[in-house]
Structures are given as structure tokens and as C-alpha cells.
Amino acid sequence: MQRIDAYWRAANYLSVGQIYLRDNPLLTEPLKPEHIKPRLLGHWGTTPGLNFTFAHLNRIIAEREQEMIYIAGPGHGGPAAVAHAWLEGSYSEKYPEISQDAAGMRRLFRQFSFPGGIPSHVAPETPGSIHEGGELGYSLAHAYGAAFDNPRLVVACVIGDGEAETGPLAASWHSNKFLDPFRDGVVLPILHLNGYKIANPAVLARIPEDELIKLMEGYGYHPHIVGPSHEEMADTLDTVFDQIASYKDGRSARLPMIILRTPKGWTGPREVDGLPVEGTWRAHQVPLSGIQDNPEHLAMLEDWLRSYRPEELFDEEGRPVPALLQTVPEGPLRMSASPHANGGELLAPLTLPDFRDYAVEVKTPAAQSTEPTRVLGVFLRDVIAANPHTFRLMGPDETASNRLQAVFDTTDRAWNAEIKPTDEHLAAGGRVMEVLSEHLCQGWLEGYLLTGRHGLFNCYEAFIHIIDAMFNQHAKWLETAKKIAWRRPVASLNYLLSSHVWRQDHNGFSHQDPGFLDVVANKKAEVVRVYLPPDANTLLSVGDHCLRSQDYVNVIVAGKQPVLDLFTMDEAIAHNTRGLGILPWASTDQGLEPDVVLACAGDVPTLETLAAAALLREHLPELKVRVVNVVDLMRLQPPSEHPHGMPDAEFDTLFTTDKPVIFNFHGYPWLIHRLTYRRRGHANLHVRGYKEEGTTTTPFDMAMLNDIDRYHLVMDVIDRVPGLGTTAAHLRQQMSDVRLQARAYTREHGEDPAEIRNWSWG
């Protein structure tokens, strides 16, 4: 116990040192103003509690040779994770200049929250972390994601009492219903009640204890309450890990969890300037400030640092004394060195069946229809079968709705709660994770990927906005991790957005929003990819490509409703490789300069564009129309903006520099302008897309409401190509009339006219 306490004091000392000191790290001389950083940044409040749990978990790891990783929900407590990694030696292994001696300790202190140094939070730069904790709410979902398919792993997850108020965290407790004790690892939630957030008490710290216990039991856990005492923590951990062993071998169905009550800012200043600090919200960030100009505060800081008795903890060279290091586990058992927390070290490529084997046969383009996601589902079925421990499919109760149900021929939905006879495809150990929480799907998948596995998240397009903020955080993690040499690449986070805006006519306006692409496009080009395959074969090829990629966020938008098959598989591969290209069979420019370019991206806009091209071919046969389909949206940008960007010369050849381009886009039209505004022909670009019109209606009425329909595209062409004459003027009027007739038909009959429903290129 003394060794644990010494380790804890060392970690606390190193934490306070990081927040305050730029010099004199071992206090070999009295503290002076010039030893103090000019800007004091960091979060002390949560730090001693994080250090306390670290210290105690290390004993368990050593005693039981337990594989464990540590997730710090209060990731603001960056000093704790860094201190721990330095004590365990892994910090110096990753960053040799931060050596385990006085010079290294000085650099360790100085770099923290310092320009050119390291962030104030647990971050990708921190060894042993898969979780930043900057935006709160995701620690427990990340922990479960890490535990899936890791049967020997325990994920210790500290949850701050502030974070516990968030929605995603509140939902995450129920993740235990999706865990398989035999196939998966275990999550040990440690709810850290230090009582306060930034400026307020925390809800769970202020409800009666019996209510809190019931809440945790209601979530399906066996709670253990621990006060600020080494003995209590050690005894409880012994009990808890015995219970975990019972859970793992099936003797108990309940996972334990710990409620740890400590003062906020524990061991820090009790009172500053006459106001209580330890145990209050005032300990949240930097309890002592204005130190350079306030000798009293300076003295208090020195007393505080010396209260940890650094002279007992570090030798004259600044190295941790041997007794301290005895409590540290060996090699990869160190939580700061676990390969699970640098998942790329464990990543193995998926065993992928040949996607060409799943191709739809296409003899004539645009003659027959297929449901693209249904075809992809068959491919995914075999991906799952071939990778029974390293691939999971996530979805908020929408896998079948999105028509990926072939996967249930080979696996089930993960479920570790009651199963009734009428249920289908539910089983512990299922590879499909369905819960009505996009937050959980996203959080689980992130945890799963960051620990070295693969997956795909299928979701209704509109509701993927629910995890905008989580996407942002993950993208930022990837952006940073890519720059860190020792962080190995992880599998990409793949989204399949189906049930999209143009086919949510039955659910109506609330289900219609294609704007996730705009959120994605804001992140760094190095990490984001967007694909809009227009048919089944292009979807298969894109899907295969994304599952092989690393360190990206891939967004695939693809419909579940029947769409015309456009490409043979060979053509699909070639088209996807280019990322965009002319559809020669739909074009009438015969390789010459066209009069107009009809561009399109997305399955429904492509269908309408083709139908418009057919109308133009029939009614204005002399007009030279070029049809261009875009699969890889980032090709539209210049190469200076995105690695997939198309050189200007190629872009100009394809789209011309002076002819009208009518671009029919799946999403909000402005995104196309944003991607192309630097192009020479941009002034001639006219984009149609979703303009926030919709309700419960028919598919074609949805297209008409937003002017992306075939008839309106023909009108757009006539309006923009000069000198087309009276035939065109008549055609324009005819198109306008046909639209009105189509609308009237729909309102009378409740469905689209047969010529719309059954249209094909023919």
C-alpha cells in the first residue's frame, strides 16, 4: 500500500509540475517566479483521482497479469496520463528527448500546454490513449468498442460525474446487453464522483446514495462504492476482479462497477484567498493563479509540491526510485504501452472475398434495376464470415431496413438479454450491432477501430447528423495521429448512408437532410473521402475500396431502392478509379465539344439526369449533350485542396470552360460550388440539389419539389444553351406542362405516373 501511495504521490507531483513549472523540476532550489509558466493551463480537479485509479489498477495488472487499457473520460486531466506514461517509461520510449531523468522531467513539465509542446488534454500524442475526452460523453462507448472481440482485455473506464450527465454516456451504460462474456472482453466502469463540473455540482453526486445504487443496478451492474482511501480501493478492486472472473466464466451475469467518491482537486490547496478550493468547483482548472506576482501563492505552490515528498520519489538524477518502479507492470502490460491503445500495431487487413463475384450482370446500361445495398449486403455477409473476430457492422436498428439483411444468413444481431421464440437473428456473439442510438454505434465503432479492428456503420442519411460532433472529434484524432510517428494507421471509419433524402418520401421532411457531407468536407482533406456510387456495381467496388483503406473517414451514400444498373463490373471499376467520367452511351457529343454538360452525383440525381438526356436526345437530337457522372466527390476539387483533386486541365477537358454545366447533385447544391469555385468554368456551373423542400409524398414529387427532376433539367438546359430556337421553346413549355400533369396525377392517384415508375433508358 505504501508503494501505491508513493506511486500516486509521484504521479500527482508530476501532474502539478506539468501545470506550473518551466524549470526547477525537482525543487532542488526554492521556487522562484521565473520557474513558473507565464500562462497556467490545465485541469487539476480531475487529475488526482485519475492518478489514484491508475496506481491501484497497476497492482491488479501486476498481480493478475491482466491485459488492461485505461480510458480517461475526464480527458481534460492530461497531466495524469502523461505522468503515468513517463513513470512507466513508455513516454521516454516514444519521445526519447523526454528522458526519465531531471532533464527529461524539465522538458516534460515545460512542454505541457506550451506552444510547440503537447496539448493540455489526453490526446493522440499521449501514449496509452485511444480517447481524448475533449468533448465529453463517449468514454464508455469507446470502452465497450475496445472490449468487443478482445476476450482477454479489461477496459478500465473512468467516467467523470460531469460527463455522466451527457446523453451519449447515459445511453452507454446499457452496452452491457451487447457484450458476450466469452467472445468479448470486459469493461470496468469507474464513476468518479468528485462532485463538481466547471462551476456546478454534478447531478449524480447529489442524488441520494440509494438512488444512485438503484440506478447502477437498473443499468445492470453490481455497484461498489469506494471513498478516498487506499485500503477501500484496493479491497474493492480485489473483489471486483474476482467478480469479473466469475462473469468471464459464466458464473455471474452481472458486471461490477465502481463509484469512486473523492474530493475534487484532492491533495491540492484546501483554501486559497480565504475561499475553499479542494473539494469544490474552484479546483476544476488551476487552483492557484497569479503566482508570478503573488509571493503567497508561490509559497503555497511550493508547499503543495513538497507535500508529495519528491525527495523520496526521485533520486538525485531525477529518476523514479526503484521502489516506485516495482509497482509498474512489464512491457506491453503497461497501460501506457498496450498495443490495444495503438491499434495499428495489431491491425491485420481484412480477408476480403472478390467483390467482382457479387457483380450484377449488366448487358445494356440503364435497362434493368437493382437495389444496390441489397447486393452489398451479400458481399458484407461474406466479409463477416471470412473475418469472424475483426469486423463488425453497426446500425441503429436499420440494417434490414437498409436492405443489408443477407448478413443475417451468416450471423446474428449481438444480444445478451432475454430472447423470445418469435425473435429472429438475435444471439450473444452476433456480428451485427443494432441499438437505437447513433451515438452508441459511432462510439462502439470508434473504440473498435482504434484498437485495431474493422467495421462499417450503416445509417439513415438524415440521422447521421446525430453524431456530427463525434465525427468531428474522430476526424481530429485521425488528423493528429497521422502526424505522430509511433501511431500506426488504423482502419478507416466507414459510413454507409442509405434511406437517403430522395427516398424518405414516406417518412417525410424530418427524415430528409443530406448535409452530413458538408460537415465532412470541413475536415482535413487528408482524412475525408466521399463516394456517391450510382448503381450496384459501383457500390460494390467502392465498398471494397473503403474496407481496404486506412486512417480515413469514408462516407458512402447509396440507395436501398431499385436503381438502374449502369455499369458492368469492369466499367464500374474503371469509373471508380477515375472517380468521375463521361457516360458515352448517354451522351450525344460523340467525343466532340458538347453544347451542354449534364453532370450528376448520387443515384436519384443520376437517374433524373439520364432521363433528361433521353428527352433531349429525342426532342433536340441536334444538341450535343455530354453526361458526366461523379462518384468520388473530392475529385471536383483542385489537387492543391485534396489528394484526390483533379488537375485543372483534366477538369476543363471534361466539363469545358465555357459551356453550361447543369450539375444534378444528391445533397445541398452549395457543396458543389464550394468544391469547384476555383475552376475556370465555374461561372457556367448551375447546380440543382436538395433545397430543403419535402414532405410525405411520392419519390418523383420529391424530385419535382426540389427541381432536380428530368423535366426541370431539360428546362434548365434550354434556359442556358443559347440559340436553340422555337423547337426548344416549345419543348420547354411542354416540360413545364408535363410537370404540372405529373403533380396532378400524383395528387389524384397517390403514386407516380407509370412512365416515371417504369422508366428506363430503353
Added chain:
Amino acid sequence: MQRIDAYWRAANYLSVGQIYLRDNPLLTEPLKPEHIKPRLLGHWGTTPGLNFTFAHLNRIIAEREQEMIYIAGPGHGGPAAVAHAWLEGSYSEKYPEISQDAAGMRRLFRQFSFPGGIPSHVAPETPGSIHEGGELGYSLAHAYGAAFDNPRLVVACVIGDGEAETGPLAASWHSNKFLDPFRDGVVLPILHLNGYKIANPAVLARIPEDELIKLMEGYGYHPHIVGPSHEEMADTLDTVFDQIASYKDGRSARLPMIILRTPKGWTGPREVDGLPVEGTWRAHQVPLSGIQDNPEHLAMLEDWLRSYRPEELFDEEGRPVPALLQTVPEGPLRMSASPHANGGELLAPLTLPDFRDYAVEVKTPAAQSTEPTRVLGVFLRDVIAANPHTFRLMGPDETASNRLQAVFDTTDRAWNAEIKPTDEHLAAGGRVMEVLSEHLCQGWLEGYLLTGRHGLFNCYEAFIHIIDAMFNQHAKWLETAKKIAWRRPVASLNYLLSSHVWRQDHNGFSHQDPGFLDVVANKKAEVVRVYLPPDANTLLSVGDHCLRSQDYVNVIVAGKQPVLDLFTMDEAIAHNTRGLGILPWASTDQGLEPDVVLACAGDVPTLETLAAAALLREHLPELKVRVVNVVDLMRLQPPSEHPHGMPDAEFDTLFTTDKPVIFNFHGYPWLIHRLTYRRRGHANLHVRGYKEEGTTTTPFDMAMLNDIDRYHLVMDVIDRVPGLGTTAAHLRQQMSDVRLQARAYTREHGEDPAEIRNWSWG
């Protein structure tokens, strides 16, 4: 009880009729294929349970003259809410053509989920609703929002067991800690366990009942379990409303809640094509399909409809029989006619102090600094004092962090849990709502606004993305509600985004994201407004303007750190009224055509732009520089795109059509291109903004990392204005050197150089 059952059967009959029938509404003749809609859209599964609770709550309302509104979390059950409104007569009041007779019933059925008709979900079109339930998760937060400051109101909130899995809903249970029994109304949560989602069982329906009870007790409620029985429901409601009375007068601290277990698709087909339907996930949407071509299914549908014995429920003219209507409450006590559910009917303008009285005195522009949000906080303090029952300030534990703490001089944080002596500003009935959940802040505020009150949500800028999806849904609600004549305007939803990207240098990369503006800009121009006031006085004036507005979403981005005061209050008002304008004192074009325009939007970009203008004035005095500041971002669009849009002629006069414009923007730079791509001078526009570079560093280093700093702006000008000669070339080199020196200084000293920290125009 018979009357309740009859009412329930009538509502069920009307619900099935809406989903299936286009004709023969009273089954006066045998059902034929031509009576059936061609596309069958709607969600049956949840509907009978919604009708059941409606029917029983009506008895309570009538018996106790209880003001009540009904929130249907499973808003997909649109037929239920519509049936209820029709039976209560309010549907015909709002839509006279849908009369309470056979002809009206035929139209009622036909319009449902039909082109030109009404949506399939509870929607703004539905009388009595403030909650769509399209995107699940927000019912309980909306319910609490409606209950705040409505002491006589009970909000009955049906929560689907699917929805209960979402994060926002899971967090919402704890809203009871923020409710004041005397000042506020009451929420009655009814957790509807019908067991299944789209294709899966629901978690809460499959955990042991004792666990579920503990969970609800742990959330602080007194749970009551009810099976599918009129007697049980009636008895329980009597008990529950007695308990509510005890809560209201302080005899009990616990609110009751109901767990209602019914079969999914209750009273619908038991089995279809040999597969069980009632009580399974197969009842989720349309239990019988392909009816037009399947005589057996047609016969089953007729049997199903006749099982409700319509001949007992409706007279020959199709009117509900008098016995049915006896159960319906009177006038505004009808839940479908409650003014609380059409909040604009109750909306009274805020009593606003004169914002001019809070002005910062500005003798010389840009000479002294003020923290804008701190000044706004004083104004908000007096807004709260003057409107003690109709205004609330929401924030995720950030009100003081965002420096609005003056509000605590007049009020407290709402808190109905334990209070300790060291706590400050916590009290039941406080007007500031702080919980570490952006979802709750947003959901509460939406419920509060939609029931006719006012509010403001202050939030860290980056984390407002957490509620992107909720914003989308609320904006869509407003977009639709604006078109509905009987929906009266409600107060705008006001966001104050502070602790923004340029001043999150201490928290680092995870806290830096200005992309909410891009999400907002995707919604209809009719409902979105974005303001970037650059100083305290412009913020005051914008804040006053937003609090007076209706039916918008107003986004205000304003810093909490000191920024230079630029405008006297009179100037600020004039500047905001124009929305953008020249800063003459910072410009050197003397009213003539400039050589270059330096445009800016946002406080930090404006500061850097002014500093760049000062450098240019000093070093290139002959260069004619015009400085333009933009407050109202939507002014940049043409009037065809946004009501605030500026005519091209004015835009051209301000920005020129041929001179370089260096636009220094607060957010991602592409948004400015998107808003201006139709402008004549767009090709000359060069935008600087946040390009996803950041870490824990100093404020000026953040600016330099993203090239929005003064030195880089000077370099941009020199690169883009032709013919500046060797002086300029030297200056460019000097600027480049100064940047490197600034960076080096920062890395050495840990803070920005004094000339940056202390810079002012003077």
C-alpha cells in the same frame, strides 16, 4: 370504462382508415381494391398504444379539469394524433374541409401520407403537437421544457421503448432535478414498452422487471407498471394524479411515472401469411400489404376494421356518436386544442431594458478593450429580472465560463437536488438552466419556446455540433410551421456561441470547430440568421434584436476574451442595421475606389484585419485600403437567396468588382465563397479562415497556424495588389520574418509577444 373503450376503438378505427383507405370510410359497402391507397405508408405498431393513453388521459382531464398536453415520443404514430384531433373537433376547427362527418372522414383518410396531403408523422400540421418525433430522442426534454414555468400544466409524455435507447432520452430522465414543484408544471413520463423497434426487440423491454423498476427509481421516479387493460390503466392514472397533487403541494418529492406494457400493433392482425404480427416487430409499419392484389389480405383488412364496430361509433352521417364525445374535454382543455401546444397564442413580448443603457463608452475606436459577453451578461441579468416567468438562460455548465455571470446577481441556477454550504447560486426556481448536456439544453429550450416563452442558449462554439441534428429538426419545424396559418409565431431560438475557435487555444484542437454556421446555412433562409458582432456594443444591439424576433434561429458568435471596442452605441446600431459596412477610420481610401478591400467577420479576424490595416497605413501609406466589417453574415448573399441579402449594386459598390478582396473570416473559409459565388467580384475574393489547424498554444499562434494573422494578411495584400514595387517586396519579407520571430518568441516564452498582446489602433 365502456366509453373509454369506445373512444379507443374509434381512434383505432380512424387510424387504420388513415393508413389504408382512400374511399368507403364508413365501410358502408364491402371493401374493394379501389378503396385502398396504392402506396401504404404509416406506422401502425405504436398507434394503438398512443390511442389508449389519449383515451384514458381524457377522462382525467375531464374529471379534474386538468390542463394537459400530450407529447408522442413515437411521433411516427401520426394517425393516432390526427384521429384524436378529429374526434375532439379541433381538426375540423383548424381545417374546416376535414369536417366531422363522412365526407370529412373520407378526406381525413385520403390526405394521410398522400401527395398534397399531410405527413405520416405527428408534425406541425397536427393540432395539439409541439413534437414531431421524426428523429427520436427528444420527447422527454421537450416535455420538461414545456412544463417549466407552467405551474398548472401536466405534460403527458409517451416515450417509445426504441426512443428510450437514445442518448438524449436517457439523459432526459434526470430533468426532474431541475423542476420546481411550485413554479413549474409536472411531466408524466409514460414509458411505452411494446417490445420492439423496426426489426429488433427494445432493450428496456427485455431486462428483468426488477431491474427496470430500479432504473426508474434510480432516475428519481415512482414507477407504476400497467398491462394492456383499461382497468389497470384507469386505476393507475387515478393513483398517479393523486401523487402529482402530492408533489405539487410539497407532500412528496417524487414524481410518478408509468411503464405501459402492450403488444406492438395491439388489436391489429394476429398473424399474416402464417407469421405472427401483433406483438412482434412485424407490426411496426403496415401489417397487411399488397392488399390490392391479395383478396385474402383485403378480407383481413375489412375484418380488422370491422372489429372496432364502427357502426356503434359513428352515426349514419359519419359523425361520432354522442356517447363518444362525452369523454372529450371542453374547449382549450382538449389536448388537441391546448394553447400550450400552439405557443404563439400565449406568446407575449419580453419586457426588455434599453440595451443602450449598457453600452461601453467608446471615445476612440479600437483604443480600449472589453469582454463582450461580460457586458451582455449585465443586460441579460436585467432581462431575467424583468421577465421572471417567461425567459430562461440555458447552458451546459458554461454560463460563468462564457462570462455571463452577472445574471447570478439576480437569479440562481435551477437545482432541485441536494445543496451544500459551499455551493453558490443554486436554488429551485433559478432562471439559469445548467446541465452538462447540450441535448438537454436544446431540448428544454425548444419545449419552452414552442409553448410560448423566450430563451437563449449559451454554448462553447465547438460543442454546439452536438445538437446539429436537433437544430435541423427544429429549423424544419419552423420552416413548416410558418406555412400553417393557425400556427402562431413563436420566439426565436437564440444561440450565443462563445469560447470560440480562436480562443480555445488553452483547450486545444478538440475544442476548435466553427462549422455550426455551415450546418445552419443549409436550412431555409426564411428561418436562419447569423451574426458575428465584433465588439461589446454591436453584441448588445444584436442581442436585443434577436430577443425581439420570432420564428427564427439566430446564431450569435461572440468572444468572451477582451476585444477592442470599435463602435459607439449609435455607430453600433447603425452598423448592425446595415449588417455590414466600411470602418472609415481604419480605411485609407477616403471615399474613393480602393486598391484593396480588407473584409472581416468575427471578433478575432476583425482585430487582425485592423492590425493589418495599421501596418499597411504605416508601411505603404500610398495604398488605398478599405476595411469592411460584416456583422450579419446573410447580407453577403443576393436578395434572391436570403431576405437579408444585399443587392448586387450595393455589394459591388462596397467590395468593388475588380479589386482584390482579402476576407478574414471567423469560420471555415468556404462558407464565404458559398455565400458570395454569385457576386461579380467573386473571382477576386480571397478568404482566410479556420483551416483545421490548432493545438494548445497561444492566441496569436492559433491565428498564425491558420494564416489569419495580421502579418499574413499584409502578405496577402502584397501578393494580390499589382505593381506595388520594391518597398512592398521588402515589407513582405519583413512580415514573413516577423511571423517566424513571433513563433520563436512564443515557443521560448510561452506567451505572445507584448506588442501583440497590447496592440491597439491608437
